[in-house]
Amino acid sequence: MKRTGKGMACMWYPIGFTVMANPSAATVKVNTDGTATLLTGTVETGQGALTVLGQIAAETLGIATDDVHVVSGDTDTTPMDTGAIASRTTYVTGNAIVRAAEAARQLLFEAAAPLLNVKPDQLEARDKKIQVLGFPSRFLPISQVAHHAETNVGKPAIGSSSYNPPTVEMDPETGQGKPFNTYVYATQIAEVEVDDETGEVVVKRIVAVHDCGQPINPMLVEGQIQGGISMGVGYALQEEILFDDQGKQINPNLTNYIMPTSLDMPELDVQLVDNYDPTGPHGAKGVGEPTAVPTAAAIMNAIYDAVGVRITTLPATAEKVMAAILEKNAQEA
Amino acid sequence: MATKPTQDLDQKTIVIEDTESALNAPVRVKEAHPIIYPLSLPETEERKATPAVGQSASRPDARLHGLGQTKYIDDIKFPNMIYAKVLRSEKAHAKIISIDTSEAEAMPGVYATLTGKEIPTNTFGPTFQDQPVLSDTVVRHRGDGVAAVAAVSEQVAQEALKKIKVVYEDLPVLLDPEEALKDEVLIHPPKSNIYTSKVIKKGDVEKGLAESDHIFTNRYKTQFQEHVPIEPHASIALWDGNGRVTLWSSLGRITLGREDMSRTLNLPQSKIRMIGTIVGGNFGGKNEITNEPILALLSKKTGRPVKCTYTREDEFVSSTIRHPFIMDFTTGVNKEGKILARKIKMILDGGAYCSWTGTTIGKGSILAAGPYNIDNLQVESYAVYTNKTTTGAMRGFGAPQVCFAYESQMDEIAKTLGIDPLEIRLRNAFREGSLSPTSQTLHSVVVEESLLQAAEAFGWNRS
Numbered sequence: 001m002k003r004t005g006k007g008m009a010c011m012w013y014p015i016g017f018t019v020m021a022n023p024s025a026a027t028v029k030v031n032t033d034g035t036a037t038l039l040t041g042t043v044e045t046g047q048g049a050l051t052v053l054g055q056i057a058a059e060t061l062g063i064a065t066d067d068v069h070v071v072s073g074d075t076d077t078t079p080m081d082t083g084a085i086a087s088r089t090t091y092v093t094g095n096a097i098v099r100a101a102e103a104a105r106q107l108l109f110e111a112a113a114p115l116l117n118v119k120p121d122q123l124e125a126r127d128k129k130i131q132v133l134g135f136p137s138r139f140l141p142i143s144q145v146a147h148h149a150e151t152n153v154g155k156p157a158i159g160s161s162s163y164n165p166p167t168v169e170m171d172p173e174t175g176q177g178k179p180f181n182t183y184v185y186a187t188q189i190a191e192v193e194v195d196d197e198t199g200e201v202v203v204k205r206i207v208a209v210h211d212c213g214q215p216i217n218p219m220l221v222e223g224q225i226q227g228g229i230s231m232g233v234g235y236a237l238q239e240e241i242l243f244d245d246q247g248k249q250i251n252p253n254l255t256n257y258i259m260p261t262s263l264d265m266p267e268l269d270v271q272l273v274d275n276y277d278p279t280g281p282h283g284a285k286g287v288g289e290p291t292a293v294p295t296a297a298a299i300m301n302a303i304y305d306a307v308g309v310r311i312t313t314l315p316a317t318a319e320k321v322m323a324a325i326l327e328k329n330a331q332e333a
Numbered sequence: 334m335a336t337k338p339t340q341d342l343d344q345k346t347i348v349i350e351d352t353e354s355a356l357n358a359p360v361r362v363k364e365a366h367p368i369i370y371p372l373s374l375p376e377t378e379e380r381k382a383t384p385a386v387g388q389s390a391s392r393p394d395a396r397l398h399g400l401g402q403t404k405y406i407d408d409i410k411f412p413n414m415i416y417a418k419v420l421r422s423e424k425a426h427a428k429i430i431s432i433d434t435s436e437a438e439a440m441p442g443v444y445a446t447l448t449g450k451e452i453p454t455n456t457f458g459p460t461f462q463d464q465p466v467l468s469d470t471v472v473r474h475r476g477d478g479v480a481a482v483a484a485v486s487e488q489v490a491q492e493a494l495k496k497i498k499v500v501y502e503d504l505p506v507l508l509d510p511e512e513a514l515k516d517e518v519l520i521h522p523p524k525s526n527i528y529t530s531k532v533i534k535k536g537d538v539e540k541g542l543a544e545s546d547h548i549f550t551n552r553y554k555t556q557f558q559e560h561v562p563i564e565p566h567a568s569i570a571l572w573d574g575n576g577r578v579t580l581w582s583s584l585g586r587i588t589l590g591r592e593d594m595s596r597t598l599n600l601p602q603s604k605i606r607m608i609g610t611i612v613g614g615n616f617g618g619k620n621e622i623t624n625e626p627i628l629a630l631l632s633k634k635t636g637r638p639v640k641c642t643y644t645r646e647d648e649f650v651s652s653t654i655r656h657p658f659i660m661d662f663t664t665g666v667n668k669e670g671k672i673l674a675r676k677i678k679m680i681l682d683g684g685a686y687c688s689w690t691g692t693t694i695g696k697g698s699i700l701a702a703g704p705y706n707i708d709n710l711q712v713e714s715y716a717v718y719t720n721k722t723t724t725g726a727m728r729g730f731g732a733p734q735v736c737f738a739y740e741s742q743m744d745e746i747a748k749t750l751g752i753d754p755l756e757i758r759l760r761n762a763f764r765e766g767s768l769s770p771t772s773q774t775l776h777s778v779v780v781e782e783s784l785l786q787a788a789e790a791f792g793w794n795r796s
Contacts, residue, residue, distance in 0.1 A: 083586020
């Protein structure tokens with residue numbers, strides 16, 4: 001008989017390296033037509049990082065995502081970056097980009113101030129314009145300012161900067177310290193169907209509510225969460241590298257190492273918690289890794305709710321769940 | 334700059350003859366299969382809107398993926414390029430007595446071979462440099478490379494591997510991490526198998542347990558997991574006439590990758606260019622160099638560009654995988670379900686080399702108590718070497734393992750005390766300003782909000 005159950009799991013997860021310095025640097029160049037080029041040493045690994053980083057630069061310069069071209073991943077041309085690891089790209093590289101874009105923007109403010117008869121600190125960059133704070137009708141197009149800065153003033157609007165999260169070393173005896181600058185939080189709730197005659201578990205539905213601070217690109221955040229859940233479902237139910245008694249992997253191929261496909265994916269309801277981290281770039285934190293963290297735990301709790309067996313060794317294969325059900329039945333008989 | 338067509342017309346795909354005008358080029362397709370490639374799609378509103386933050390802007394790279402224009406390393410070819418393969422160990426733990434590559438080198442189509450003795454600094458690793466690029470004295474797991482071949486094709490390189498003769502002398506194979514704690518068999522002598530550990534202590538755990546109304550003790554275990562990126566590890570090395578080497582690599586962190594290259598090749602960083610290509614999935618598995626020094630040296634030997642793309646089996650056996658954890662959780666609570674004390678002991682199966690274990694044990698230990706206010710806490714974790722595949726960085730760095738433990742036990746506690754799982758979590762959850770297990774004051778904390786929002790969306794009826 002198929003029995004349904006529900007289970008929840010919440011989690012916390014840090015952004016960036018543990019104590020260790022993990023800086024990123026960035027260079028932002030504003031072109032004379034009002035577009036910009038961003039140089040970053042990170043690499044696009046499929047998560048959409050370059051789009052998000054471009055959006056961060058665009059936000060600081062008051063221009064659109066499409067106005068920013070991102071150059072990445074070349075040690076000859078791009079500044080150092082600790083890389084696409086530790087859910088750090090949006091937060092750490094993003095903070096470096098905000099600072100680099102602010103430096104470039106400052107050159108635009110200095111070039112525009114005499115033209116608008118104000119001081120540089122009375123200016124803001126919004127909607128592709130450099131405008132007077134409180135008097136948005138007094139403005140110059142950013143393209144005109146960038147051109148003026150480069151051609152007449154002789155100071156092209158190029159900014160470079162870096163960021164490294166502030167941490168405090170952990171005491172070697174007690175571990176007390178500040179290993180990370182910020183953390184994200186999340187809850188996932190799973191609904192499963194367990195066949196109590198075969199042990200097969202089908203994940204029917206997962207509600208995932210994640211915190212990433214201010215989402216820079218909500219669509220890409222949702223994509224990350226969906227992908228993380230898929231990895232979590234595999235971790236919960238199927239995926240396991242097995243070794244023989246001489247240390248040889250038994251299943252080093254995708255025929256015998258079973259991972260979820262789209263057909264195994266449950267119905268998903270992905271939501272974000274309203275949040276803003278003042279230490280992040282435009283309020284953002286990160287989202288890459290934490291999406292995969294609570295899924296297996298939520299599924300194990302749902303299996304327990306469905307059939308009353310507690311799986312304490314991952315993954316919860318049908319064989320393992322069935323053995324646990326039989327043991328439970330034997331104890332109750 | 335003219336380039337050769339990369340794909341044939343008969344394969345019903347685009348032929349690009351001129352990379353400069355590729356994007357605007359008239360696309361020739363076989364008439365029988367008239368496919369219109371929308372190369373001049375208008376940009377979406379989200380990409381054109383200000384402010385930029387908060388916009389669900391589409392990805393420029395996604396469009397190239399959709400059009401098949403993304404160039405992964407396997408798509409990149411250079412004139413006179415040759416292909417490398419690496420011979421993996423037949424043993425999980427053995428001394429290498431000899432490696433004879435002469436027969437392989439004599440094969441038609443083979444340009445060069447390489448062994449560990451030819452690598453200027455034959456060690457690497459992000460935390461400790463305990464891993465050889467190619468093993469030359471000892472193999473410590475079946476994924477260790479012992480020799481490499483560069484040949485005219487992957488097939489010839491693969492055939493040549495069979496001609497390499499390696500003589501091993503067996504060493505005892507250590508697979509069980511709990512057994513490894515005893516140090517009876519050493520994998521990196523004279524070092525202990527326990528190569529890193531972490532302790533976190535807050536409050537007085539014994540006192541907290543003594544004051545508890547209920548104590549729960551459970552053991553949880555997790556498995557090895559592979560990242561399975563759709564694009565396996567791949568790289569191309571080209572050593573030029575000025576002694577400068579360029580690497581196109583699927584590595585996710587090129588700045589530190591170049592440092593590792595500089596160290597292993599004993600070459601100044603200014604002589605190394607590392608290009609991170611679009612990566613077809615990383616998930617933590619592409620955060621350290623693998624074949625890159627081998628390819629660089631094979632390119633230096635042959636004067637040709639050398640490519641290596643891992644097979645799926647290479648990916649499983651020789652790249653890093655997720656750490657299995659053995660986790661003992663002892664938790665004391667009062668009648669209301671408030672956690673008074675938690676004592677945790679964890680053993681991480683570190684595999685044959687350290688890789689990113691330092692980070693995994695650190696994050697795992699810090700996070701192990703869960704997003705809960707616990708005044709009395711003790712976490713002790715040990716990572717041990719075994720003769721199994723190296724465990725390293727993988728999405729979550731220990732967090733999925735410990736979350737499975739702390740959240741499973743949370744439900745055990747809730748069940749015993751007759752408290753709803755949502756309720757017990759709310760009673761213990763971090764709030765703004767809570768102190769973490771390392772006594773860090775937490776900000777922008779939304780555990781409670783995420784719990785309530787998820788419960789609402791799910792339709793969770795409190796029991």
